[in-house]
Amino acid sequence: MILRSTFLGLISLPLSAAVLSPPSVDPTVEWHLPAQRKAAAVDAETPWTATVEVPELTDKEKSAGDAWRGVLGFDLFGTADGKAGELRLEALDPATGEVFASSATKVSGEAPRAAWTVIASSEQGGSLAMAAFDGDPKTSWHSRYGGKKENPPHWIGLEFGKPQAMEGVSYLPRQEGFSNGVARKWHLEVRKPGGDWEKVAGGESDGKKVGEAREAVEIRFDEKLTVEAFRFVIESDWSGGGFGTAGEVTPIGVTLAEEEPVEASTRTWLEIPESVMEAVRGKSFGLRVSAAEGRVVVAQPHWCQVSTKPGGKLYGRSNGGAGPDVLGAGLLGFTAMTEHQQTVLPIVAVREGGPSANAGLVAGDAILSVGGKPLPVNDVNPGWNWFRQSHEAILGRESERALSAGEKSLELGVLRDGKIVPLSVELPRTRAFTTLDPASDPEAAALLDDMLAWVVNNQAKDGSWSGDMKRTTFGALALLATGKEEHKAAVKRAIGWSLKKYPAPEKHGNLGFWSGAYMGILYSEWYLHTGDERVLPHLDLMRDWAFDGQHECKWEVPSLGHGPNGIPYGQKALVAPACHLLVFEALAGRCGMDSKLWELLMPYMEMSWSDPKDGGHGAMGYNRSYKDLGEFWSRSGLFAMAAHLRGDRSDMRDAMTKIMEERHPWIRNSHAYGEPGGSLGLLGLNLAAPERFERVLKEYAWWFSMAWEPGYGLKFTQPHMGAPYMGADDLFNVCYALVLQAPKRNLHLTGLPAE
Known part of the structure; x- marks a missing residue:
């Protein structure tokens, strides 16, 4: 199996978050995006399915007395071959299997693929597989242990976006004093282009060297091998406990370049209306993600639970904490409720006669995109994420970009009654800031x-x-x-x-x-x-x-x-x-x-x-x-x-x-x-x-x-x-x-x- 972030796994939210089960999916549809992001390439034959468990309201949410709607947002990165595609989302009644909410979105453009991705049989929290590729021998990967312990053999390696010519592999054991997980009997497997896994080397490490300073096991090929992936397999360890660990695993002859995270080309949404939310509160429903056309690369799903009447009764910050918070968009003429880890921006109030009111925005709407770009996962905590890509930063930066470009309006994508409504908000200014010094600006x-x-x-x-x-x-x-x-x-x-x-x-x-x-x-x-x-x-x-x-x-x-x-x-x-x-x-x-x-x-x-x-x-x-x-x-x-x-x-x-x-x-x-x-x-x-x-x-x-x-x-x-x-x-x-x-x-x- 390929180690991956659970598809449809949710980021923690300030409001009640749905819990989605691991998907039922063939691992061969896994798609690796740059900067270690995981995705899936789904088509009509290989859908992803999951169960969405909708929790009860918190006491604060109950006291607000509001109705709620659920919004599932999915980042789309294109198609596997660059040809046209169409993603389909369906919410299913678990009792009857009938579809009670659905959406479909056209997708185009070739999805990017990571140059390399870490793969492992399992990993333990605090000792993740990525630690074996961070250049620091003091950090290490450990196979999963405890109540859900994985039995040997254990393995760790890399999958490449394009075939690479390798000269060999170096396995450096964990450097702490413990012997558990340090490879005793091992072998190395590679997967050549279009082929299956094959064993290319094997052996047993020297028990006399399982001390404090542990030397690397270095495997050199007689000649370069062109491979799509490799994995170092630990059949047994020196503790006899059946674990697997690694301090560093290095492909010899291949440089692992750092990659910047990619942005989604678009996002699609599936709204669970308030009438259905009431029916499934404390229960669950099924979800199916497939492609009606092409092979669509989809990742980073997010669940948002949105009040139909957001406002002060839900605000959560007094002195620190994660909100929800007030966002006053004076330029556009509305007040919103900005929430940590949400991908939508609920509208609290719209100023009468203001730009947004004139464009048709109303209280209860939820902004999904600004300037044609989907809102990122919001971060209201102080720091660089807030500064660069919080919802208030995106609104401000897009307004300045539009003014600098001489544009007269800002485009908003708004979710209303299960549909995406495009609104064009006229900007009440014509110039961007320059120095922010009134003497020169x-x-x-x-x-x-x-x-x-x-x-x-x-x-x-x-x-x-x-x-x-x-x-x-x-x-x-x-x-x-x-x-x-x-x-x-x-x-x-x-x-x-x-x-x-x-x-x-x-x-x-x-x-x-x-x-x-x-x-x-x-x-x-x-x-x-x-x-x-x-x-x-x-x-x-x-x-x-x-x-x-x-x-x-x-x-x-x-x-x-x-x-x-x-x-x-x-x-x-x-x-x-x-x-x-x-x-x-x-x-x-x-x-x-x-x-x-x-x-x-x-x-x-x-x-x-x-x-x-x-x-x-x-x-x-x-x-x-x-x-x-x-x-x-x-x-x-x-x-x-x-x-x-x-x-x-x-x-x-x-x-x-x-x-x-x-x-x-x-x-x-x-x-x-x-x-x-x-x-x-x-x-x-x-x-x-x-x-x-x-x-x-x-x-x-x-x-x-x-x-x-x-x-x-x-x-x-x-x-x-x-x-x-x-x-x-x-x-x-x-x-x-x-x-x-x-x-x-x-x-x-x-x-x-x-x-």
């Missing part, structure tokens, strides 16, 4: 105008933004950064609101080191621009409150918690509030305030930093015991900002901005909040490493493109951490109205030098 200037208008129009009567110190700080600084006298009155009202709400720092509460630091940053910038001395006493009060709120942490140095009433996490404390306070202190120092917070906290900050000189990655950790690369963004950016403002610890500053550029897809996964953590990190980059800021910001043209509703501003898309409790549209617009102005460097926070 007209489109960025237009976006900034919209966000500033949002900031002006949404200031509350009391002078705040949303009655919150964080949003008020960003909103006021965004207006102050314009340099326009017309906005100073609005900023002054914000200062007045804050002075009234926080007459003493204790009013910020026990989470007050965050809020109070924002206040101190705003007051410092305001004083430096206006000389308004009303704020100066509050800088001193905030400094003293923070300094007096110190506690000795587990590692016997001073540290801070969220506020003065102790430090959390078993006296380990946390870095984030301190980073905010250090930025406040550096700015307040320019106002004449004396402070020793930097000196007080430096031992704790140094021990929490992952120092490259000690083999670290350079980012600021959560604390000494957790120097992570997942939620590092805002901590690192804030500390780099404080160090730059002070002209101190350039080694820490430069290491942090370096790792921020290298791992920027974690931008919205900042500890405690995705936003404003993402924008704070960008402001730190702009101040401490402007060239890195410029490069990173341009990488997010797709996000600004997707989120921007022309004439309004940015629409909310839920970050990986924190939101929505930190804010939605009111947070994004005040934050990024400041970020896009950062290159002007006309605030001390963005680069204005001290006098």
Whole structure:
């Protein structure tokens, strides 16, 4: 048998996932796609069949009170010979065998074939067959053991996409001290073009060499053999337990080139309507995959369970986790529910009179393709997959591509009532972004105008933004950064609101080191621009409150918690509030305030930093015991900002901005909040490493493109951490109205030098 990913095996989903049994299929229809992807070449004579088990709803899904429909999506790669083909999908009633749902899709073009593919009799989780071909003798393949142990003989080898001339094979045993699985009696088989397996060599390894340092068994042919495949067969092992292992298996005379994964040429879907879903809930139905014409190469099936009324009652993220999440496509005029590992994008709401509404999109639709390309498997976790091929990234990138090409609309493929409906959404913009610097990019200037208008129009009567110190700080600084006298009155009202709400720092509460630091940053910038001395006493009060709120942490140095009433996490404390306070202190120092917070906290900050000189990655950790690369963004950016403002610890500053550029897809996964953590990190980059800021910001043209509703501003898309409790549209617009102005460097926070 050829080792393969189970056809119709499902990726885990945030909503209830169907369980599909292994297919009943002749292994000779196996088709190997580049980068070790497995597929099948099905035709009318060799269909694939499986059983789909539909689970019960979770408690959360039940509480939503919605109806559900199932969607099976299949990636198609062409036909085996390049001629026309047609794939047919059929859902079968297990009791009667009758077809209750079906679909058919035309396929053309020759399917790609992998240059080489690993084959094995079995494998054990954690010791997969691929480990014998990774160039690392410390990793190894192991035959399956435990309750489902495979009996000998065991074998492992390669199947080539095209016949290869081989000089021999080298088998390196596993290198650990255990003897189980190390080949004792063995033989080598090859399969020549069009032939069957034949034995070409055999023998028994030397028992004296089954120690720590195990030598390779090298088999050399008298002359080159042209083969389609080979396999090293272990008839018995030195432990006598009947196992098979390998550290490395190497075809001599053949170079195994690395291959990039291929994309499907198209995708087809089979919808299980809600009426049927109700009938099969907790039960199963049959599935048959065949080709009515030709020999079709099909792979990567995915099951999605879609609510007919998706929305907030299903959202799953509060502070981390895998969603489902809100996706605000401001450019196209809809809100969607983006779900981890799904291949469809359910529509929650459509803005009346917007581009998508005019094209006919309605709530409850599910987007299947954008710009003629099927949506990939969605990844809402932070990282490169999210950055490159999440559904929000695909929407944004396709919109920018269309605008760059001068196209006036974006094509969407939508699933509605079991049919694929093509929609053409007119784009409300005519230009793509270029530099994302409003000084040189007209489109960025237009976006900034919209966000500033949002900031002006949404200031509350009391002078705040949303009655919150964080949003008020960003909103006021965004207006102050314009340099326009017309906005100073609005900023002054914000200062007045804050002075009234926080007459003493204790009013910020026990989470007050965050809020109070924002206040101190705003007051410092305001004083430096206006000389308004009303704020100066509050800088001193905030400094003293923070300094007096110190506690000795587990590692016997001073540290801070969220506020003065102790430090959390078993006296380990946390870095984030301190980073905010250090930025406040550096700015307040320019106002004449004396402070020793930097000196007080430096031992704790140094021990929490992952120092490259000690083999670290350079980012600021959560604390000494957790120097992570997942939620590092805002901590690192804030500390780099404080160090730059002070002209101190350039080694820490430069290491942090370096790792921020290298791992920027974690931008919205900042500890405690995705936003404003993402924008704070960008402001730190702009101040401490402007060239890195410029490069990173341009990488997010797709996000600004997707989120921007022309004439309004940015629409909310839920970050990986924190939101929505930190804010939605009111947070994004005040934050990024400041970020896009950062290159002007006309605030001390963005680069204005001290006098």
